[in-house]
Amino acid sequence: MKTSCALIVSTLLLAPIANAQQAAPINNANTCIVESVSFDQSQLMPEGHVKVEADRTEIIENTIALFSGDVNITSDTAIISAQEAQVSENGDNLTASGDVEYRDVQLTVQSDSVSVSSDNAQLTMENTSYKLAGLNGRGNASDIILNQNVGLQLNDVSFTTCPLGGEDWKIQASEISIEPGSIWGQAKHTRFYVGDVPVFYLPYFAFPISNQRQTGFLFPNISSSARTGVDYEQPFYWNLAPNYDMTISPRLMTLRGIQLKTEFRYMSTDSLSVANVEYLSSDQDIDSSPDRYFYRLQHQGVIWDNWLLNVDFNGLSDDNYLVDLGSDFYNRSDTHLYKTVSLSYYSESLSVNMHVRDFEVLGDATDSYRALPEIKLSYQTQLSSMLEFDLDSEIAYFDSNAGTLPSAARLHVAPTLSVPLRRAWGEVSAEATLMSTLYQQNNVEGTELDENVTRNLGQVRLFGALYFEKEGSWLSQSSRMTLEPKLQYLYTSFEDQSNIGLYDSTLLITDVEGLFRGQEFTGLDRISDNDQITVGLTSRVIDENNREQFALSLGQIFYLSDSKVVTAQRNRDRSALAAEMDWRIGGKWFLHSDVQVSTDNDKVDLSSVGVEYREDASRFIQMTHRYVRNLSNETIEQVGLSASWPIAKDWQWVGRAYRDLEGKRSIESYFGVQYESCCWAIRLVAERSLSNRYNNAGEQTTNEFDSGVSLQFIFKGIGSQGTQRSMLADGMFGYRQPYSLN
Incomplete structure (x- = not known):
């Protein structure tokens, strides 16, 4: 049966460890899985007290205490476990031997022997192996000395964050020391090893010992x-x-x-x-x-x-x-740098956004208008259970760096009354909007623009959607299928707007969702007159886990009368047929496609297709195709191939290539290989892509290429938490998932 005795000893006993720097835990990503070092301070004794537990205890003339058999010595700062221990000099000196383990809030040490001297305020351990608390670090030392005045000193010491038996890298030093209260450790005559090969030497090296x-x-x-x-x-x-x-x-x-x-x-x-x-x-x-x-x-x-x-x-x-x-x-392809100051207010029913927007325009890109300033106000309230009121308003002043271009102040107010009905089976709503805009334009001499313009437009919108749902099966899997038809009638009155400049407006590219937008321009300088019916249909397949496995959407606008505002861009009785599809095939294959087909000539106006096989986050192959029949009088057709795959244990390969089918040339080639263990990593990347430089006339060159090689080397656990960037995000195009399923 164990016996125990409490000894009142000097407060200096084991005190040095209390003055050493305590390191807070660090949560490293992609680091080694090693046994963590934890310490429960509730086991410690009150200040100035020591408790000794052992199988056998012998006290000689009240001056020497001998302990043997599973000895545990607990002070107010540390715990020592050993097979034998001796306390002498009225508790001022302690020696312990036989499977010695020392534990405190800073480190855990296994050693052959430990001795504590209160006279010198020093603890000494010989032939040690240690682990640091709060850091993924460990090593060996011929001896470890803890002194209240000097701090912590390790002689003939090694340090690594790699697991036992897998020392891919380590630091070997003649001495490592940590002064009391310091957050830095100091190493002398330091050698860096990769494997067993020395690669670097420093006569002096300082390193962090906390996550501060x-x-x-x-x-x-x-x-x-x-x-x-x-x-x-x-x-x-x-x-x-x-x-x-x-x-x-x-x-x-x-x-x-x-x-x-x-x-x-x-x-x-x-x-x-x-x-x-x-x-x-x-x-x-x-x-x-x-x-x-x-x-x-x-x-x-x-x-x-x-x-x-x-x-x-x-x-x-x-x-x-x-x-x-x-x-x-x-990115190298960017043509504008933003200069924006915004002040915003948000509440449950009111939002106010005030902006000052300017641009730094690169090359010969069209000069952009600055909004100096632009103030937007939006207010929503429920007038009754069936009637809602919305108010959107805006005031802005537009100017540009080109002194020959017109400038303008614009005030816009658009109140809306709506009657919404929203239920689980569908939605029906009716809206009426009055859009009033006032312009005061300057520097309009010699143009078709007027100095003062008042534009008043009315808009009526009727929208309805139904949600049908039934249980079924999809590829032999239980699932829920939906059918969601949508119908919208939109009428917007016409007013001649040719006397208004284009300050923040340009034509929008329309997708399936955009068909129901009711506006074909960005901004407010052009508001299209509409007399049209929009028809849309969406079907989804939802699995037992409430995840979309398949989604297909179709939509088209039928024009009941010609639009005078966009006559130059549209001269037909219907819009292009827009379609979008997302398909999760078997859990590992993903397909995304969207297409717009002109009803005038049955030609594809634009399309994109992305097919991806994804095993997990590091294993995938992606193929993409993008086509635009007319973009600024040019045809765009590009294909791309991206892949990421482990090639061996701890080795990862990433490759990407994009080709311009119209120009019959490669526009980007990217290759990266990385070795990453739990405690270090090295990455090599080579790439070749269009340089996109501007010539003296401000025109961007399209025939010059740039190539490069980069190397990155990381020791994890000393100054770095892991690899800093993903190879997937690097390069001119980067990687994006080709699907939008939930």
């Missing part, structure tokens, strides 16, 4: 391309305060020079602000050696109850900045 944000170097990004040459970027993180920080990233490009990238973040209780600035002095790859820059300012925050402020402000030095130097925020 800390100042220091992050892992570099290394790549190579025809645009930049060898590209090396070294981020440095600066933890200025708990609520703001900064990342400074010098970037060396052998073809262009040294670029400085900075990011400053500030967070308050109700807001987040981010400022990004990039600067390249004297670009060596351009004859004139210009200075090049990019900036982005973002802010999101609550300023009062229900009031939100958003800022997105971007700018750059020249049209080819994104093409030549890349961007974390924009």
Whole structure:
């Protein structure tokens, strides 16, 4: 039977461990599954007390206590387990041996022996193996010393985040030390090993020992391309305060020079602000050696109850900045950079949105109008059980950088009365809207535009939908099938609008859902006159888990009279027949297709098809086809093939290729291979795609290609939580699932 005794000892006994830095747990994604180190502090004794449990106890002359057989020594800071232990010098000294295990809030250590001296305020363990609490780290050391004044010291020590027997990488050092209260560990004469091969040496190395944000170097990004040459970027993180920080990233490009990238973040209780600035002095790859820059300012925050402020402000030095130097925020094919400040108010029945919108236009893209400002108000209320009232209003001022273009102030008010009836079997509604718009236009001399225009239009909409449902079977599976016919009549009065400029309006591309929209333009500068009936039909197959397995939608508009506003674009009695299909085939195959067929000549106006086989998140093959018969007087036809598949244990391959069938050429080729174990990863990516550079006339070239290779190497657990990006999202097109089933 175990015996126990409580000894009153010096408060210095085992005290050093209480002063060591305590690390909070880190939840690493894609890290090793190893035995976690946990410690229950409720088992500890009150301050200044020690409890000793053992099978046998012997006290010699009240000065020496000998314990043997399953010895457990519990203090106010740690627990020591051993086969034998001795307490002497009135409790000031402790030695333990035989299968010794030391546990506290910071680490767990197995060792041959442990000794504690209260006189020196020091604990020493010999021939140890340790695991860190809160970090996926472990290693061995010839001895571990815990001192109240010096801190933690490990001699002839190794460290890794890999599991036992799978040390893909490790750090070997002559000494690792952690000073009291520090959040950094220090290593001397450090060797980095990949497998058993030393690959790097540092005479001094500092590393984090908690998940707190800390100042220091992050892992570099290394790549190579025809645009930049060898590209090396070294981020440095600066933890200025708990609520703001900064990342400074010098970037060396052998073809262009040294670029400085900075990011400053500030967070308050109700807001987040981010400022990004990039600067390249004297670009060596351009004859004139210009200075090049990019900036982005973002802010999101609550300023009062229900009031939100958003800022997105971007700018750059020249049209080819994104093409030549890349961007974390924009794609090479983007033609506009936004400059927007928004103030919004939201409540149950009222929403107010105030915007100031401007653009940075790249190349010879059509000059866009700025909204300086634009204020939208929307109000909804229930007048009775069968009558609803909606009010949409807007006031805006449009201007552009081109001084020769007209400018305008616009006021729009559109009250709507509706009688809705919504039931489980369907929906019936009737709406009446009055749309009043007032324009005051400037700089209209020599044009067909009038300085003052008042436009009043009336609109009536009748809509009905029925939902039929029955139990059945689909591919030998129990399922529920639906049939959902929709019918809409829409009438909008006509008024000549040729005396109004186009400030935020252009023709929309119509899909099945868009057929019921009743408006063929974006914005308000053109409102089409309508006298039409829209017919739609949707059928779905829903399985026992309430998931859509199949959905097919068809729709078409029948024009009862010609539209005068869109006569130049439409001269027929019906719209194109629009169809859309989504099909989940057998749980692993997915098919998405949408098509519009002209009723004038039975030709396909536009179509897209995507077929994908998906085994799981890392195993899929996708084939896509896109066709547009007339887009800005050009025919677009492209095919694409994307695939991702493991090629061996821990090895992943991603490939993607897109080809322009009209131009008979490849427009993107992308290949990536990655090795990723639970504690380190390496990724190699090669790609070739259109460069999209602008010439001196501002026209985008379509015959130049750019190619590049990039390499990324990651030690998991020291400065990185895992691979930073997905190869699927990289490249010019990236990866998107081709279906929209729920």
